[in-house]
Amino acid sequence: MRTEQQIMDLVLKVAAQDKRIRAVGLNGSRTNPNAPKDIFRDFDIVYLVTEIDSFMKDPSWIDIFGERIIMQTPENTTMFPSELGERFPYLMLFADGNRIDLTLIPIEEKDTYCKEDKLTIILLDKDHSLPEVPPPTDENYWVKRPNAELFADCCNEFWWVSTYVAKGLWRKEILYAMEHLHTIVRPMLTKMLEWKVGIDTNYSVSIGKSGKYLEKYLSENNWQELLATYPNGNYKEVWKALFAMCNLFRSTAIFVANHLEFHYPYEEDKKVTAYLKSEERLKSDAREIC
Known part of the structure; x- marks a missing residue:
């Protein structure tokens, strides 16, 4: 099973090498100081991107994250209605047991994204254009x-x-x-x-x-x-x-x-x-x- 550091290094490497990805955020249990730390914690990753269409036209781009057991793209199903607007998530469970929930968000929504969840950490901001994000807290869920x-x-x-x-x-x-x-x-x-x-x-x-x-x-x-x-x-x-x-x-x-x-x-x-x-x-x- 890949370590947390290995996964995070890979997530940031992919972002650094792709011009369409302008910023990277982390949410969820890995940013919550009060959440139990165990091997089943997801990596809730956000890529703030210049556009989403090219990612969707070439689904193979996510193969770089590793061999998958199963994946779900909930915004691209007929059973459930779309709820996220322009956002597009990839929910991926990998053969080594790690899980990455990776969501693409248009860079135009950067201000909204940075303010909507207090369990947010900015990992990368190529253009230094994101608003300041305070230290993560789960108080919204109290x-x-x-x-x-x-x-x-x-x-x-x-x-x-x-x-x-x-x-x-x-x-x-x-x-x-x-x-x-x-x-x-x-x-x-x-x-x-x-x-x-x-x-x-x-x-x-x-x-x-x-x-x-x-x-x-x-x-x-x-x-x-x-x-x-x-x-x-x-x-x-x-x-x-x-x-x-x-x-x-x-x-x-x-x-x-x-x-x-x-x-x-x-x-x-x-x-x-x-x-x-x-x-x-x-x-x-x-x-x-x-």
Whole structure:
């Protein structure tokens, strides 16, 4: 596996030898002083270029970075709509285990690029034309204090969509149930846990993408409660996971509400919980819900 220095030397060598590339930037975990340092960290590289068309017309230009296992160019697919405007990324996983996410950005966007992410380091500026970039910090990703309206919306969404999970389980539609559990209900739980971490740390940390750093900030008991919300493909286990999620959401939301002087919807919680339990007991041939 090539070392970090070898990859960075190669990235800069390619840029130095190509007149179209006027500047090089680095973003992501390798610029974040608070991110764990491990062998799976990507190299999030930006080439600020005079034009992009010639790069796209000759796809072989990226072969210089090494033998690839697989590559994705998300701005050049029919399955997903283009989202980056004139920017063009190459996501590359190499045979030696390194990964480079290399994005081409028109040089005209240099000011925007230098200001849009505080985890930015400029590695090369051939024309000395880029604005000054302050030392990198992940403060843009720190937990933000919610307002009362956002808290209320989170609670409502959690309890409302939990009924969809129960409906799917009663109907024996486990894929429907688990999709709602994981893609809608779980993000509300994660958001509430994030706010708890914010309170505990005075809003000075990030829990990472998908809450990947949550274990670091939760008590051992809360962490085990969270793990209990991940079921296998078994109806009984999904029911258990749903109620485990309800219990953890409730205790966390009450903690947040008490500290921020928000109103927790106790009555809504009570009624929905009773409804979920009645659905769990409901016979498969039932003609009435309640």
